[in-house]
Amino acid sequence: MKLGKEFLGIIPARYxxxxxxxxxxxxxxxxxxxQRVYEQVSLVMENNAVATDDQRIAxxxxxxxxxxxxxxxxxxxxxxxxxxxxxNLGSQADVVINIQGDEPFIDPSQIRTLAACFDNADTDIATxxxxxxxxxxxxxxxxxxxxxxxxxxxxRALYFSRSIIPYVRGxxxxxxxxxxxxxxxxxxxxxxxxxxxxxARLPQSSLELAESLEQLRWxxxxxxxxxxxxxxxxxxxxxPDDLAEAEKxxxxxxx
Numbered sequence: 001m002k003l004g005k006e007f008l009g010i011i012p013a014r015y016x017x018x019x020x021x022x023x024x025x026x027x028x029x030x031x032x033x034x035q036r037v038y039e040q041v042s043l044v045m046e047n048n049a050v051a052t053d054d055q056r057i058a059x060x061x062x063x064x065x066x067x068x069x070x071x072x073x074x075x076x077x078x079x080x081x082x083x084x085x086x087x088n089l090g091s092q093a094d095v096v097i098n099i100q101g102d103e104p105f106i107d108p109s110q111i112r113t114l115a116a117c118f119d120n121a122d123t124d125i126a127t128x129x130x131x132x133x134x135x136x137x138x139x140x141x142x143x144x145x146x147x148x149x150x151x152x153x154x155x156r157a158l159y160f161s162r163s164i165i166p167y168v169r170g171x172x173x174x175x176x177x178x179x180x181x182x183x184x185x186x187x188x189x190x191x192x193x194x195x196x197x198x199x200a201r202l203p204q205s206s207l208e209l210a211e212s213l214e215q216l217r218w219x220x221x222x223x224x225x226x227x228x229x230x231x232x233x234x235x236x237x238x239x240p241d242d243l244a245e246a247e248k249x250x251x252x253x254x255x
Contacts, residue, residue, distance in 0.1 A: 002043075002044055002045060002046045003044060003045050003046065003047075003111070003112070003115055004046070004047075005046070005047055005092075005093065006093055006094040006095060007045060007047060007093055007094070007095050007096075007097060007115055008047050008048070008049070008086065008089075008091050008093035008095070008096050008097070009041050009045040009047065009048040009049070009096075009097045009099055009111070010048075010049055010050075010051050010081075010082045010085050010086065010096055010097070010098055010099070011034070011037055011038060011041065011048070011049070011050045011051065011099045011100075011101045012050075012051045012052070012078035012081040012082060012085075012098065012100075012101055013034050013050050013051065013052045013054075013057050013101035014052065014053060014054065014101075015052075015053070015054035015056060015057055016054075019238055019239050020237075020238060020239050020240060020242075020243075023101075023102060023237065024052075024057050024060075024101050024102075025056065025057065025060055026237075026240075026243055028104055028237075028243065028246055028247060028250060029247065029250045029251075031064075032060050032064075033101070033102065033104055033237065033243075034050060034057060034060065034061060034101055035060070035061075035064045035066070036104035036105075037099065037100075037101055037102075037103060037104050037106070038050065038061065038064070038066045040103075040104060040105065040106050040108070041099050041106065041111065043108045044108035044111045044112060045097070045111065047091075047093060048066070048067060049066075049067040049068065049069050049085060049089060050066060050067070050068045050069070050101070051068075051069050051071045051081045051082060051084070051085035052068060052069075052070065052071065053070070053071055053072060053073040053075075053081075055070075058070060067089075069085045069088050069089055070088070071084045071085050071088065072084060076204075076214075077214050078098055078100070079098060079189065079191075079196070079199065079200060079214060080200050082096055082098045082191075082196060083196050083197055083199075083200035084200075086193060086196060086197075087197075091193075093193060094118075094192065094193055095115065095118050095190055095191065095192055095193065096190065096191050096193055096196050097111060097114060097115065097188070097189075097190040098188065098189045098190065098191070099111070099188060100187060100188060100236065102236050102237040102238065103188075103234060103235070103236055103237075104235075104237070104246065105234070105235045105246075105249070106188070106234065107230075107232040107234075109230070109232060110128060110186070110188065110230050110232055110234075111188075113128065113228045113230060114126050114127070114128065114188065114189075114190045114228060115190065116228070117155075117190065117226045117228055118190070118192070120226065122224055122226075123192070123224060123226040124191070124192055124195045124218075124223040124224045124225065125189060125190065125191050125192075125195060125199075125215075125218060125223055125224070125225045125226070126189070126190045126191075126225070126226045126227075126228060127157075127185065127186070127187075127188060127189050127190070127215070127225060127226075127227060127228075128185075128186035128188055128227070128228055128229070128230045129149050129151070129183040129184065129185055129186060129227050129228070129229050129230070130183065130184055130186055130229065130230055130231065131181065131182075131183055131229065131231070132148075132177075132181075132182040132183060132184050134177035134178070137177075138173060138174060138176065138177060141164055141176075141177070141182060142164060144162040144163075145162075146162075146184050147160055147161070147162060147184060147185040147187075147213060148160070148161050148162070148163070148164060148165050148182060148183065148184055148185070149161075149165075149183050149184065149185045149227060150165050150166060150183070151183070151227040155226050155227050155228065156224055156225065156226060156227070157215070157219060157225035157226070157227050159216075159219070160185055160211070160213050160215050160216060160219070161211060161213075162211055162212075162213070164176070164182070165182075166180060166182075168180050183227075183229070185215075186230060186234060187236075189215075195223065199217070199218050199221070199223065202217055202218075202221055204217060205217040205220040205221065206220070207219070207220050208220070235249060
């Protein structure tokens, strides 16, 4: 069963990318990557749109029957682009789900899990976390590109960081993985529509500027970010090499 009209899925997609220009239009299994993402999201959501600043992407989306909305090229983040797209679409949806345009294998269960967070009236924003697999080792956990998150017993985010949190006092770092539990952030968000409009207007905060993490702006301004834990793997595509690996993964799914 698909999510109803009260939910709107928006897929931000930019043509310009330092590591992979034109990424949304790169072919994966003979289809543009943005089409793969759109079709995957459509398995669980009936109300979707691609938000882009590039006519080539908009044309490609409309060519496969999708909905595209043009947005400014000056947005700082996908969240800001989602806010403009929501307004430009004239949507009346209560909740906006922001799906990354480079996640062609996103699991529908992850979207449903995010949507369920809004059964709680206190939820302003929702996102996902995954328990860190300690078999990956401490060096993987130490990677600053892997964002860590802590949350309270009710699932409300306490902090996101590029540093390792929590710090395990009195234990040698090589033993941390056997001493404490760590969670890493999965970059998919959902927002109540009114909250999305508010956070898009906020100036960058000191914590956000320090760690280069927009979600810290929201926490610093008092918004309730609910964390849902998923065990589904994600395969993001940031480079042409990642695309080659995704092609292999897709071929294995078909075989």
